[in-house]
Amino acid sequence: MRMGRWARLLLVGIPLIAGCKGFWDPVSSSSTTTTTTTLSSGYFFILDTATSQLISYHIVSGALTQVASYAVESTPIAMAVAPNGYFLYVSTTSGIYVYTISSGVLTQGNPSSAITSDLATAMRVDSSDSWLVESSGLGYINAIPINPTTGALNGSPQQVALSATTVNQLVFSANNAYVFAALGSSGTMEFSFKSSSSSTPLGSSATASIGLKGLSALSVAVDPSDRLVYVGETAATSGSNSGGLRAFSLNVSTGVLSEISVSPLSSGGLGPYSILPKSTGDYVYVANWTGQSSSGNITSFEITASGSSYTLTKLSSTAATGIRPMSLAEDSTGDFVLAVCSGGSPYFDAYIFDSTTAGQLDTTLTSSSYAAASVVAVP
Numbered sequence: 370m371r372m373g374r375w376a377r378l379l380l381v382g383i384p385l386i387a388g389c390k391g392f393w394d395p396v397s398s399s400s401t402t403t404t405t406t407t408l409s410s411g412y413f414f415i416l417d418t419a420t421s422q423l424i425s426y427h428i429v430s431g432a433l434t435q436v437a438s439y440a441v442e443s444t445p446i447a448m449a450v451a452p453n454g455y456f457l458y459v460s461t462t463s464g465i466y467v468y469t470i471s472s473g474v475l476t477q478g479n480p481s482s483a484i485t486s487d488l489a490t491a492m493r494v495d496s497s498d499s500w501l502v503e504s505s506g507l508g509y510i511n512a513i514p515i516n517p518t519t520g521a522l523n524g525s526p527q528q529v530a531l532s533a534t535t536v537n538q539l540v541f542s543a544n545n546a547y548v549f550a551a552l553g554s555s556g557t558m559e560f561s562f563k564s565s566s567s568s569t570p571l572g573s574s575a576t577a578s579i580g581l582k583g584l585s586a587l588s589v590a591v592d593p594s595d596r597l598v599y600v601g602e603t604a605a606t607s608g609s610n611s612g613g614l615r616a617f618s619l620n621v622s623t624g625v626l627s628e629i630s631v632s633p634l635s636s637g638g639l640g641p642y643s644i645l646p647k648s649t650g651d652y653v654y655v656a657n658w659t660g661q662s663s664s665g666n667i668t669s670f671e672i673t674a675s676g677s678s679y680t681l682t683k684l685s686s687t688a689a690t691g692i693r694p695m696s697l698a699e700d701s702t703g704d705f706v707l708a709v710c711s712g713g714s715p716y717f718d719a720y721i722f723d724s725t726t727a728g729q730l731d732t733t734l735t736s737s738s739y740a741a742a743s744v745v746a747v748p
Contacts (some may be wrong), residue, residue: 402686402731406431406721411701412473412747414457415709415717416445419740423448423459425473428705428719433734436473442466442483447743449501451494454701454748456520458501460489465503467520470747484522485513491536496545497564499523502571504536510550510560512570529571532558532578537587543595547624551586557600559624576624581605582633583613590644590653595621597629597672597679601641601655605633612636614644614655614670616681629679637668637687645697645706652728653681656694656708665694665710667720669728688730691715691737698746706730709741716741 410428417424421444425436443463450457450470457468457475464483468475484501492503498517504510508531514524533555540549541562548560548571557579560571579586583605590599598617605613613633617626638657645654655668669684692712699706706720715735723729 402723402729404721404723404731404733406733408704408721409702410705410719412436412470413698413700413707414448414450414475414745414747415739415741416441416448416459416743417739418445418711418742421445421461422739423468423475424739425475427473428700428734431733433719433736437475439468439475445742447489447492448745449492449494449503450745450747451498451517451520452496452748453498453517455498456494456515457745458484458492458494458520460487460492460503462488465489465492465501467515469520473747478519479521484515485511485526487511491539491550493539493541493548495541495562495564495570496543499564500570502539502541502548502562504531504539504550506534506536508534510536510539510548510571514567525568527569527571529560529574531555532575538589540589540591542591542598542619542621543593544621546621547591547619549589549591549598551589551600553585553587554581555586556581557586557589559626561624577626579615579617579626582615583611587640587642588644588655590646591619592646592653592672593648593650595619596650596674597646598626599644599646599653601636601644602633603640606635608635610635610638610657610659612638612641612657614641614653614668614681616679618677618679629681631681634670634681634683637666637683642693642695643697643708645699648699648703654697654706654730656690656697658693662692662712664692664714665690667694667697667706667708667730669730671728684726684728686726686729688718688720688732690718691735696741696743696745698744700746701748705733707744707746709744711740711742713737713740717744
């Protein structure tokens with residue numbers, strides 16, 4: 370019964386493509402800037418919802434190069450890569466499976482069995498590579514102990530109640546001490562996290578919550594130095610594009626959050642579905658829907674600090690995406706930002722950083738060969 374429910378939701382929510390046309394499509398003319406590159410990337414993975422495949426890629430001297438493709442057990446839902454770069458977890462309508470990673474090549478582990486029957490809609494691995502935290506949208510968050518050497522199940526999971534059944538995203542703080550969950554119309558919740566605990570790393574309940582200024586919390590992200598926590602909400606600002614990016618300073622000792630003075634800012638669209646803080650900490654990128662059937666965009670914000678006070682400034686240019694952008698990732702070299710869009714036109718974009726305008730994204734590669742739902746990069 371649960372499998373049928375998720376299969377129906379995925380088929381309704383993510384349009385499928387018929388067949389597979391030539392891999393390379395012309396770069397969209399609506400991008401602010403398009404350019405070629407000779408840079409190479411680290412490895413990354415894309416879920417193809419049309420054929421239930423997992424595809425491994427890297428960019429070699431400016432050309433997108435497929436490493437391999439793999440059939441997953443059933444309809445894929447979400448992915449998470451371990452910070453050590455050794456394991457990839459894939460949630461499907463048959464449960465969560467683990468794969469080992471070697472130079473972009475995947476081998477199914479555990480051995481070829483699901484580590485849990487949960488149908489996770491959101492999941493992340495903590496920085497100790499010992500816990501997979503996930504939620505299947507049934508009103509709970511689960512901490513699953515995993516073996517940092519094999520990636521397999523390593524004990525009994527902990528289950529903690531949530532205030533909602535919708536879980537759009539989960540994220541760890543950089544110091545691994547907190548977990549944040551974007552819960553749609555129930556706002557965003559914060560949990561303390563102790564990876565050293567053998568059975569209850571999440572404690573017994575949430576430690577704090579962020580009430581809504583908009584209608585729904587779609588995305589959440591944390592600054593790489595734990596300075597700021599970002600939340601993307603619908604209808605959080607005024608105007609025709611009312612999606613909002615909210616920013617909170619984080620006290621790393623206590624977990625206390627304080628919304629900064631300029632928050633919320635217009636994210637540049639209606640639905641801010643993905644937030645990507647750059648690894649260098651000086652910019653944050655927000656992928657926005659602008660409608661069900663229109664091209665989306667990525668809005669860039671510069672982060673400046675004065676002591677312990679922070680300001681976000683929106684850059685004047687945005688980068689065009691396909692329809693309904695869902696997922697952003699930065700590759701391990703820090704040279705590429707990767708985006709996938711559930712509505713296609715195109716399904717995949719790769720961007721590099723503009724050589725003259727700091728923080729600006731320039732489109733360099735696109736593809737419409739796969740009905741991409743999610744992208745993750747190997748650290």
